[in-house]
Amino acid sequence: MTNQYLCAECGIPFPIMHQGFLALPVNDAASLAVFKNGLKPKLIENKLYIPYDSIQSLEEEIQMLEEGGLGEIxxxxxxxxxxxxxMIELSVLKERIRNKEMVDVIVSNKFVSYFQPIINLKSHDLFGYEALLRVDHSEKQVPPGMLFEAAHKTGLYSLLDQRARETAIKSRVGKIPNGMKTFINFLPSTIYNPEFCLQHTFSIVDKYNVSPSDLVFEVVETEEINDIDHLKNIFKTYKASGMKVALDDVGSGFATLDILSKLQPDYVKLDRNFISYCDQNTMNQKFLQQAVHISKEMGIKVLGEGIERKEELEFCAAIGMDFAQGYYLGKPVKDPVEQVRA
Structure with a gap:
């Protein structure tokens, strides 16, 4: 990763050594808390340097300072x-110490992508794959959810999201032929300025000679869509670079049908809760039919995800969905499958 596209929000975190100094800016609150707790800092160039001789003593110092009201310093x-x-917030620094193993995983950048197949419901041919982040570790598997939760606590959300995008792009090279799509998750909240923050992703696309039209960036399911204009700007930036965009889990949580006209994604992925036993559940059927109808009117392609039964696949095809994804068709694997049952 080059430093050209790194900023404060997704830069490489500094190492936490077993002995050294905890540095704080000089202000009245910090000085009062430091001396009140009997700590003996060095004062150099408007900074207080508090010595520590073990990780435990560092944690104890941070605890003292937090109790003194300095958690956000x-x-x-x-x-x-x-x-x-x-510098980072003291409370975040504490989380980096507590979650050192997870931080080391993120910093090491030893990730791979697993690929889950997506089929065309009309031709039953492979259309593409969704890339899913995994830790490339032979001894210990780290659940992605746990990894992103740790990243959120330690202020490394943006860095991990950037690396997930990078891994997905690199991992398709030599495995997925040109002309076949890769769906890649992204977190809108980690992209502060699309024109700048996405330059690293675009540089990876150029570096590995991947066709931008083969990439579909989808809003990850856990993200609350509370700033439509910001997300529209992100979508616009991706599209201007020749890539496609998708809205994930439509119908569940914050991704609702009424925002489709505002965002105009290229694809919508319908929430798996509506897909489950859709051949039997009339309420789910009504929603799926409505979603397909509205999407078609706006020229948006529809993908049903979470398909685990043949009957669900047949119902989705019957009401005019374009694509399908789920365990019935194939689980995520490191080496993309070339054929699926349909």
Missing amino acids: RAAVTGSELKVPL
């Missing part, structure tokens, strides 16, 4: 050279 850890990296 920005701090850093440095070695004997007293070079202060980018």
Whole structure:
């Protein structure tokens, strides 16, 4: 990863050494809390350097400072050279210490993508794959949900999301032929300025000579869509670079049918809760038929996800859905399958 496209929000975190100094900016609150707790800092260039000789003593110092009301003050850890990296909130620093193993996984960037097949419901041919992030570790598997939860706590959400996109693009090279789509999740909240934040992703696309038209970026299911204009700007930036965009889990939570006209995605993925036993559940059938009708009127392609039964697949095809994905068709695997049952 080049530094050209790194900013404060997704830069590489500084290492936490077993001994060194906890650095704080000089202000009245910090000075009062430090001296009140009997800590003996060095004062150099408007910073307080508090020595520690073990991770445990570092945690104890942070605890003292938090109890003194300094949880939101920005701090850093440095070695004997007293070079202060980018400071982060003290409460976030504490989480990085507590979640050091997860932080090391994110920093190491040892990720791979697993690919779940997506089929064309009219021809039953493979249309593409969804890329799903996995840790490339032979001894210990880390659930993606746990990894992203740790990233959120430790202020590394943006870095992990960026690396997930990078991994998905690199992983398709030599495995997925040109002309076949890769659906890649992204978190809108990690993209502060699309024109800048997405340049790293676009540089990876260029580096590996991947056709932009083969990539579909989809809003990840856990994200609350509370800033439509921001998401529209992200979609616009992706589309301007020749890529496609998708809205995931439509019908569940925050992704509702009434925002389709505002966002104009290329694809919508209908929530698996509506797909489950849709051949039997009349309420689900009504929603799916409505979703297909509205999407078709706007020229949006429809994908049913979470298909686990033949009957669900047949119902989705019968009401005019374009594509399908789910365990019935294939589970996520490291090496993309070339054929699926349909």
